[in-house]
Every structure is written in structure tokens, then in C-alpha cells.
Amino acid sequence: MMRLHNAARSSASYRVRIALALKGLDYEYVPLSLVKGEQFDLAFRALNPAELVPVLEHEGRRLTQSLAIIEYLEETFPAPPLLPHEPEARAYVRAMALSVACEIHPLNNLRVLRYLKQDLGLSEEQKDGWYRHWVEQGLAQLEAQLAAFGRSGRFVLGDEVTLADVLLVPQIFNARRFSCRLDHVPQVMRIFDACMQVPSFESARPERQPDFA
Secondary structure, three states, rough: OEEEEEEOOHHHHHHHHHHHHHOOOOOOEOOOOOOOHHHHHHHHHOOOOOOOOEEEOOEEEEEEEEEHHHHHHHHHHOOOOOOOOOHHHHHHHHHHHHHHHHHHHHHHHHHHHHHHHHHHHOHHHHHHHHHHHHHHHHHHHHHHHHHHHEEEEEOOEOOOHHHHHHHHHHHHHHHHHHHOOOOOOHHHHHHHHHHOOHHHHHHOOOHOOOOOO
């Protein structure tokens, strides 16, 4: 069985849980407390020297970085597919996924927020303002892309769940957690609501995990 080292509230972990659920794959859930700093323990650093979750162990392999893990799952367990076959559509899905993974998430992950508060001396209000600014701006750019490309249906690409939806949903959960404004991204929220009607998205949500607190 696969073993997933992850944290309930980690959006990168959430992405992988969604992908595993969509593909119907069983795994052992290994919780890691980021708040307690367990990612810095020697035992975990032996798994991932980058000190980040998630880490997936499968058949003696050790995989890191959520997008790399999901692509591994896609190639190893191709059904149901999370990437379309047609090259242009596949590039579009990857671009939308990377808009979240590269443009929004890095600016508001736990390491950045801790640095803002502990090293730069920002107040809690200033730190949360930083978070909201970049998330709201990033989601607005995502909304603009959805409108410009005109490829969305029920989901980011038509009516089938893809990698782009897997990346979108955890970002919205985090945005809500920090009270971000979301009324300016109606198409993004429509897609989010559609995703949450899919059991795999619902079962992977942070509140349903054993280490949620």
C-alpha cells in the first residue's frame, strides 16, 4: 500500500489526497504537524531534505512535490485521466494548475508567513493582509484566464475533472480560511462548488482528515 506523509491543512497535501481519491487508490495516512515543526525532525528530513509535505512512498520509491507526485500517479495509474490527451488542452490544464502552484501558493505558504511575522516583525493583521492581497490578486488573474480562453464548462476544462481543478480547490479552502474576498471571481467559485459535489473532493477535504485541528 502507498504511504502518504502529509498534513490536513496543507494545500499541497490536499491536492495529492484529491488525486488519490479520484483514482480510487488506497493509502496509509501518515500525519505530520507543521505547527509543531515535525517537518524539521531528522526522521522526516531523511524522507525529504526539503522539509516539505507531502511525501508519497510507493513500492520502494519516495516522491516529493505535489505536482510531481500527481504526474507520477497519472502515468502509473492512468485511469481516470487527470490530463486530457489533446496537446493544446493538456497545455491549458497545466497552465491553469501552475497558475495556482507557482503564482499564488508560494507567496502564502507557512514558511513565508512565519518569516513575515517572526523575522520581519509584521503584525498578525499585516501578515494576513499580505496573504489576502496575493491570493485575491492571483485568483482574479485565474478568473481572467478562464474568461479569456473560454474553455471551462462545469469544471476548468469542459465537464471533466482535470489537474487544474485538483489545484484550484485547496487554494479556495485556504482563501476562505483567511477571509479572502471571493465575490470578484464568480467563475472560479462556480467551478469550486461543482468540484465539491464530487465525492473525491469532499472526502479529501482537511476537516475529514484524522489530524485536522
